[in-house]
Amino acid sequence: MKYAYFPGCSLKGTGRSYEESLLPVMRILGIELEELRDWNCCGATAYMSVDETKACVLASRNLAIAEKTGHRALVTPCSACYLVLNKTQHYLKEVPAISNGVGKALGAVGLSCHGAMPVRHPLDILLNEVGLDAIKQKVTHPLTGVKIAPYYGCQIVRPYATFDNAYQPTTLDRLCEALGATVAHYPLKTRCCGGSLTGTMPEPGLHCAYQLLKEAVKRGADLLATVCPLCQFNLDGYHDQIAAKWEPVRLPTLYFTQLMGLAFGLAPTQLGLQRHLVPMKPLLPVTA
Amino acid sequence: MIEYTRVIKHETDRVPGFGAEVMRAPGCEKLASCIQCGTCSGVCPVSIYMDFTPRQIMALTRADFKDDVLRSRTIWLCVSCYACTTECPRKIRITDIIYELKQRAIQSGYYPEHFAVPVLAREFTDMARANGRITESLLVMRMYLKTNWLAALGMWRLGLKLMSTGRFSYTPEKIEGRAELEKMFAAIDTPIPDYSPSGAPGEETKGTQP
Ligand code: SF4
Ligand code: SF4
Numbered sequence: 001m002k003y004a005y006f007p008g009c010s011l012k013g014t015g016r017s018y019e020e021s022l023l024p025v026m027r028i029l030g031i032e033l034e035e036l037r038d039w040n041c042c043g044a045t046a047y048m049s050v051d052e053t054k055a056c057v058l059a060s061r062n063l064a065i066a067e068k069t070g071h072r073a074l075v076t077p078c079s080a081c082y083l084v085l086n087k088t089q090h091y092l093k094e095v096p097a098i099s100n101g102v103g104k105a106l107g108a109v110g111l112s113c114h115g116a117m118p119v120r121h122p123l124d125i126l127l128n129e130v131g132l133d134a135i136k137q138k139v140t141h142p143l144t145g146v147k148i149a150p151y152y153g154c155q156i157v158r159p160y161a162t163f164d165n166a167y168q169p170t171t172l173d174r175l176c177e178a179l180g181a182t183v184a185h186y187p188l189k190t191r192c193c194g195g196s197l198t199g200t201m202p203e204p205g206l207h208c209a210y211q212l213l214k215e216a217v218k219r220g221a222d223l224l225a226t227v228c229p230l231c232q233f234n235l236d237g238y239h240d241q242i243a244a245k246w247e248p249v250r251l252p253t254l255y256f257t258q259l260m261g262l263a264f265g266l267a268p269t270q271l272g273l274q275r276h277l278v279p280m281k282p283l284l285p286v287t288a
Numbered sequence: 289m290i291e292y293t294r295v296i297k298h299e300t301d302r303v304p305g306f307g308a309e310v311m312r313a314p315g316c317e318k319l320a321s322c323i324q325c326g327t328c329s330g331v332c333p334v335s336i337y338m339d340f341t342p343r344q345i346m347a348l349t350r351a352d353f354k355d356d357v358l359r360s361r362t363i364w365l366c367v368s369c370y371a372c373t374t375e376c377p378r379k380i381r382i383t384d385i386i387y388e389l390k391q392r393a394i395q396s397g398y399y400p401e402h403f404a405v406p407v408l409a410r411e412f413t414d415m416a417r418a419n420g421r422i423t424e425s426l427l428v429m430r431m432y433l434k435t436n437w438l439a440a441l442g443m444w445r446l447g448l449k450l451m452s453t454g455r456f457s458y459t460p461e462k463i464e465g466r467a468e469l470e471k472m473f474a475a476i477d478t479p480i481p482d483y484s485p486s487g488a489p490g491e492e493t494k495g496t497q498p
Binding site: 009010012013014015016038039040041043044045046047048049050051052053054057058061091094095097098101104105106107108109154155158159166167190191192194195196197199200201203204205207208211237238240274275276277 | 313314315333334337364365367368369370371373374381383387388390391394404405406408409410412413416417420421422423424425428431445446449450453454455456457461463464465468469471472473474475476
């Protein structure tokens with residue numbers, strides 16, 4: 001199976017271990033992700049705060065390029081990209097003021113966007129196209145005895161939840177179970193990680209990250225599994241500040257694709273695990 | 289201990305038409321049906337840091353208290369997590385309303401200089417428009433330079449760690465189609481999209497009550 005692939009800026013920067021683990025894992029499952037030619041930034045939450053129409057213009061150039069590939073869907077691993085691209089699709093259909101502006105902008109360079117390209121998250125593809133049985137078949141090093149707090153964050157389940165429940169999502173839980181891990185009961189699974197506030201207004205931003213980590217510690221988790229580069233960064237990067245302000249809650253945070261890679265027998269370095277600031281090595285019995 | 293202060297609002301503080309104007313923006317139409325239940329404030333992960341809760345922002349916006357709303361800390365604290373939007377019993381898209389308020393505050397300069405959130409948003413849009421992509425490491429440096437470079441010094445340990453793990457990019461990512469992108473933006477370069485059925489956007493009529 002082949003899909004168009006929109007990595008987003010983070011996966012080429014601070015979140016590169018997400019891409020490093022996503023691509024090999026998908027390849028093992030027979031999924032080819034073809035990177036969109038000359039894609040641009042999705043606009044994220046920042047552009048929406050400045051100018052909605054222009055934010056949609058930025059996002060729609062990617063949708064227009066994706067439509068030209070003729071693939072069945074556009075897969076994007078970053079939660080912010082996932083939300084913005086989906087939101088733009090909605091606005092193109094529902095808000096004439098915006099779709100007119102976007103049409104004009106795209107028209108100026110001979111592009112067009114019909115809003116016909118489904119934008120999907122890898123988790124959606126894994127559960128609904130590949131299926132848990134096929135994933136289980138590839139598990140050679142089950143994560144037995146590892147307790148995972150499944151953390152979805154906000155933007156893949158809200159507000160355009162298409163493949164999971166906005167209140168009580170379970171796709172990541174089921175995936176972790178399929179890898180042989182134990183899933184912790186984790187009621188904060190969709191609460192915000194602090195987003196970009198960790199950089200702009202540290203106290204409230206870090207408080208969000210602290211709450212999530214504290215809850216995971218309380219639930220006896222060995223690590224958190226995440227689906228978004230910003231969540232990973234916030235939960236992994238600020239332990240010194242969090243410990244100084246509140247208390248140490250040092251748990252590693254791994255991308256679900258890294259957990260899959262480990263369960264498939266890939267080496268930690270093949271999955272970018274050496275890039276994380278809180279190491280996970282002593283926790284997992286897994287070695288390649 | 290929470291301290292309560294009661295602030296009396298005066299008719300003269302209102303900017304009549306402001307609420308109606310916000311309600312014309314996409315996604316903001318349902319604000320009129322807010323029942324002030326407070327669900328949004330209850331689920332908001334950062335409401336404890338806000339000067340006005342999301343519920344209060346809804347009431348103030350609807351009642352035309354433009355200055356209070358656009359000067360509030362609340363709109364910059366909102367992390368766009370959509371928890372409130374998902375839970376609102378009246379299906380009000382609170383997150384989109386706050387986005388609209390942020391846009392209005394940025395466009396009319398309603399924020400303190402060197403205030404990091406709008407500065408980051410502006411730097412982000414400039415970089416995205418010029419390069420087509422965001423290089424996070426350089427973006428954050430630019431934000432610190434324009435807001436509080438002392439804070440940047442406090443972040444040096446994190447910066448070093450990112451460098452040593454290969455997550456800090458030194459050169460900006462750029463797309464090939466930069467000219468194409470600029471042409472697209474130039475085609476719609478107007479300061480604010482006109483959502484109002486008649487009259488210039490952003491124009492306020494003082495005096496008459498809606
Ligand atoms: S949850 Fe909805 S109805 Fe209730 S106060 Fe907030 S905006 Fe109003
Ligand atoms: S979207 Fe904003 S206002 Fe709503 S719950 Fe999240 S942070 Fe609070």
